[in-house]
Amino acid sequence: MALTRRARARVGDGVAALRGAVGFLTRLPVGRDGAAWEAFRTTPVAMPLTGYLAGALVALPFVFSALPALPPVPDPSGGLPAPTAAFAYVVAVYAVTGINHLDGVADLGDAAVVHGDAERRRDAIRDTTVGVGAVLAVALVRPPSPVSGRRPTRGSGRR
Numbered sequence: 001m002a003l004t005r006r007a008r009a010r011v012g013d014g015v016a017a018l019r020g021a022v023g024f025l026t027r028l029p030v031g032r033d034g035a036a037w038e039a040f041r042t043t044p045v046a047m048p049l050t051g052y053l054a055g056a057l058v059a060l061p062f063v064f065s066a067l068p069a070l071p072p073v074p075d076p077s078g079g080l081p082a083p084t085a086a087f088a089y090v091v092a093v094y095a096v097t098g099i100n101h102l103d104g105v106a107d108l109g110d111a112a113v114v115h116g117d118a119e120r121r122r123d124a125i126r127d128t129t130v131g132v133g134a135v136l137a138v139a140l141v142r143p144p145s146p147v148s149g150r151r152p153t154r155g156s157g158r159r
Contacts, residue, residue, distance in 0.1 A: 017039040019031070020038070020040030020041070021046035021050040022053065023037075027097065027098045057096050058089065058096050058097070061086075062085055064085065065079050066079065106135075107125045109131075110137075111125045113131065113132060
């Protein structure tokens, strides 16, 4: 079944939008250009698709920890040990997404606590120092660290 010229153009726009979203929201090397950005800007469905892709890549350490152990490793419990998988997860988050989203959260927190008009709030966003609002916003958004080293004790938890 041959695609019409219009359908091919729409598929091409969708691919460009996805490339623009991946280029903007992740650190994956897909190239960044004005046409891809414009296609992403006008095609909001590319954002959740990019989120699925990034989430799948970031989840790979947990997938490897659930696989059976490889022959040279005689560990019957599975592939990667839990602390290694947790560390690999943190590295994967940084490798795939970078920390730009956390910087945006910090800027938003700084702007939220500024007293004054919109211009003062914009100045707080452009300021490179970290304020109280930034610290609070990051603390509220950041999940607990999977590499904190804390383990539940025997008998703790729900029954």
